[in-house]
Amino acid sequence: MPKKYDIIICGGGLAGLSLAYRAFKSGIWKDQQVLIIDKAEKTSNDRTWSFWEKAPGVFEDLVHHEWKQLIFYTNGKERIALDHLPYTYKTIKGLDFYNYVCEYLRKVASVDWLEDEVISSESIGDHCLIKTTKASFECTFAFNSLFDKPILKEKEQYFLQHFKGIRIRTKQVKFNADEAFLMDFRTSQKNGTTFFYTLPMSENEVFVEYTLFSKELLDKQIYDEEIKAYLSDILKITDYEILETEFGVIPMTDYNFNRRTGNIMNIGTAGGDTRGSTGYTFNNVQKTISKILYAFKQTGTPFFKSESLGVKEKLYDATLLNVLAERKYEGHQLFGDLFRGTKAKTVFAFLDGESNLLEEIQVMKSLKTWPFLKWFATIVMRKL
Ligand SMILES: Cc1cc2nc3c(=O)[nH]c(=O)nc-3n(C[C@H](O)[C@H](O)[C@H](O)COP(=O)(O)OP(=O)(O)OC[C@H]3O[C@@H](n4cnc5c(N)ncnc54)[C@H](O)[C@@H]3O)c2cc1C
Numbered sequence: 001m002p003k004k005y006d007i008i009i010c011g012g013g014l015a016g017l018s019l020a021y022r023a024f025k026s027g028i029w030k031d032q033q034v035l036i037i038d039k040a041e042k043t044s045n046d047r048t049w050s051f052w053e054k055a056p057g058v059f060e061d062l063v064h065h066e067w068k069q070l071i072f073y074t075n076g077k078e079r080i081a082l083d084h085l086p087y088t089y090k091t092i093k094g095l096d097f098y099n100y101v102c103e104y105l106r107k108v109a110s111v112d113w114l115e116d117e118v119i120s121s122e123s124i125g126d127h128c129l130i131k132t133t134k135a136s137f138e139c140t141f142a143f144n145s146l147f148d149k150p151i152l153k154e155k156e157q158y159f160l161q162h163f164k165g166i167r168i169r170t171k172q173v174k175f176n177a178d179e180a181f182l183m184d185f186r187t188s189q190k191n192g193t194t195f196f197y198t199l200p201m202s203e204n205e206v207f208v209e210y211t212l213f214s215k216e217l218l219d220k221q222i223y224d225e226e227i228k229a230y231l232s233d234i235l236k237i238t239d240y241e242i243l244e245t246e247f248g249v250i251p252m253t254d255y256n257f258n259r260r261t262g263n264i265m266n267i268g269t270a271g272g273d274t275r276g277s278t279g280y281t282f283n284n285v286q287k288t289i290s291k292i293l294y295a296f297k298q299t300g301t302p303f304f305k306s307e308s309l310g311v312k313e314k315l316y317d318a319t320l321l322n323v324l325a326e327r328k329y330e331g332h333q334l335f336g337d338l339f340r341g342t343k344a345k346t347v348f349a350f351l352d353g354e355s356n357l358l359e360e361i362q363v364m365k366s367l368k369t370w371p372f373l374k375w376f377a378t379i380v381m382r383k384l
Contacts, residue, residue, distance in 0.1 A: 011145035015268025042098035082344035123262025164223035165209030175200030193331025254318035276317030341366020
């Protein structure tokens with residue numbers, strides 16, 4: 001007989017752990033027996049989450065650094081100081097998050113943990129059946145954050161946001177730890193839309209991340225060569241110690257992720273919480289969890305109706321991805337026009353799906369109209 005739980009969380013990463021933590025912390029799941037399954041214990045700083053926010057967030061105590069001034073550099077080396085307040089840019093270290101959340105959850109008596117690989121999950125009538133390599137479990141509701149590349153429909157776009165980041169210490173340059181380069185395009189664009197996130201952590205420590213939006217990964221050594229060139233040619237740093245490295249791939253797609261199958265809800269990247277046009281995920285995950293918990297409190301089920309990344313946002317994302325794929329309006333020009341022509345706070349509200357019509361017109365006006373109109377119309381026609 002499979003062991004029974006009220007709730008099973010498949011995947012204890014950002015979405016799974018945020019959900020469990022917030023559900024127990026708020027008392028909403030105080031009567032629920034929960035199992036969290038992950039294939040591996042979180043013991044390393046495998047990622048750093050950066051995001052903008054205009055007020056303290058749910059995990060404010062974990063914010064490792066916050067930047068109050070953001071800069072955009074065009075490929076032509078123009079420096080644009082962004083007008084983004086009240087939004088600031090924040091970063092949370094993955095390991096700080098895992099340690100904090102797991103420490104809290106390990107004290108909750110009704111939470112069990114299993115280190116194993118989930119091999120299948122099925123919603124059958126009013127319950128779910130979860131199988132791992134070693135056992136089977138039943139539950140009323142399951143949350144899945146295991147992500148596999150989906151099978152795309154014809155003409156759906158699937159870009160990879162791939163990046164290598166290093167945190168370095170140097171005595172050659174003094175950084176302004178209040179100022180971050182949100183996008184620095186002062187690098188070759190030959191492999192696709194390519195830029196650096198440059199995030200100083202202190203006067204002599206900086207995190208630089210070589211980032212591309214393209215359909216193929218590069219050979220490993222190219223990431224290192226480009227970082228080295230950026231450090232020496234742009235930041236004038238040749239003498240440094242590497243403290244930490246990060247490599248990652250985030251899907252950027254207009255694929256329509258399925259939120260729910262019966263009593264199984266997909267969350268995180270697997271549930272469509274990664275914004276197709278930017279790859280930013282952290283805040284969308286938290287918004288989705290707010291909706292799940294609100295629904296649970298009201299109805300005893302996690303099912304909510306309206307997505308924070310709704311139809312309109314998905315149309316915009318599909319349009320941008322098709323414009324990028326066409327390569328007639330290159331990514332560096334497009335983002336340059338966007339941040340030159342629109343206040344960053346409007347861009348952030350737009351990307352968060354919280355802009356009004358006037359702000360959306362402002363965003364559109366700053367871009368070359370024709371490629372966007374053409375693709376917007378094409379995509380609307382496809383969906384009809
Ligand atoms: C290196 C990196 C940096 C990123 N930086 C940012 C950023 O700065 N800002 C931002 O907004 N987004 C960022 N992202 C994107 C996104 O926020 C993260 O990918 C985030 O972790 C997604 O959360 P998730 O819960 O969907 O997936 P994950 O956090 O990856 O969680 C999924 C979990 O499932 C487990 N798992 C997988 N398969 C199985 C299986 N078969 N059985 C059991 N367990 C399994 C994994 O071990 C993992 O713990 C980054 C992504 C990466 C990879």
